[in-house]
Amino acid sequence: MRADAERLAGVLKAFADPARLRLLSLIQSAPEGEASVSDLTAPLGLSQPTVSHHLRILTGAGLLERERRGVWAYYRLVPSAISAIAESLTPPRKQPTKKVR
Incomplete structure (x- = not known):
């Protein structure tokens, strides 16, 4: 479906940046x-x-969740x-063909 393809393209675009990876x-x-x-700026x-x-883009793409605790926001996958x-990137597995006897 076109909508699914467009959504996946947006997610992959967010995912494709080296800094975001x-x-x-x-x-x-x-830990x-x-x-x-x-925690992330220095590394x-x-x-x-x-x-x-970058975190805002990843969150908007649905790859991260954001939780606010006081003045800090914490991100998790x-x-x-x-x-x-x-x-979506893995080709479907072929079903074994059944032999007709």
């Missing part, structure tokens, strides 16, 4: 499986506004979104 990896490997902007070598911009990308 690194963000996803850093968040996934964080609690979540991180704040301040990426990017400014806080740049990291926030949405496993179902990551699985959906993998599934």
Whole structure:
């Protein structure tokens, strides 16, 4: 369906940026499986506004969840979104053909 293809294209566009891939990896490997902007700026070598911009795009694409705690926002991966990308890029398995006897 066209709408599904357009949604997937938007998600893949958000996913395709190298800095965003690194963000996803850093968040996934964080001890609690979540991180704040301040946890991510130094490892990426990017400014806080740049990291926030990338996180906003990933959240908008449905790849991250954001939870506000006081003045901090924490981000975590949405496993179902990551699985959906993998599934959409994996060719369907062929069903074994049945032999007719």
